[in-house]
Amino acid sequence: MSMNSSDFPLVWMNLTQEHGHDHQKDFDEFEENLLRRVPFVILTDTAPAEEHEHSPEEKKRTALWMKKHKVELRRLVLALILVESNPAKRLGFKAFAVVFSKFWGYPLLLAPSREQAIEMARELLSMDVKSSY
16 A cells, blocks of 8 residues: 555555565555644545455554554544446445444545546545634
């Protein structure tokens, strides 16, 4: 999961992982965005690979990291928007979205295109700005 924050507060995440991937770098990139103390939206057009199984060490590291950053995750990450053009696959992700939200503390939303995902993200950011007044 690498992050491209060049268009912050829109942060593009790549969920594909190669063997030997440095997960610490991923956590560091995520933390850098949290340290900005500005709400943001994560977008991705790479669905997690079904065959990828996290090792017990990865699961533990993730759980500890999330526990440490729980408040910031809930306050600053407005959503993860997954781009999936296939309607059947989008429907399949809806059930997963409930579990995802409980685990990460922010919603998983689905969009049929990159353009619509960006539009959704901008709307979320706009609503967040209005609610902070």
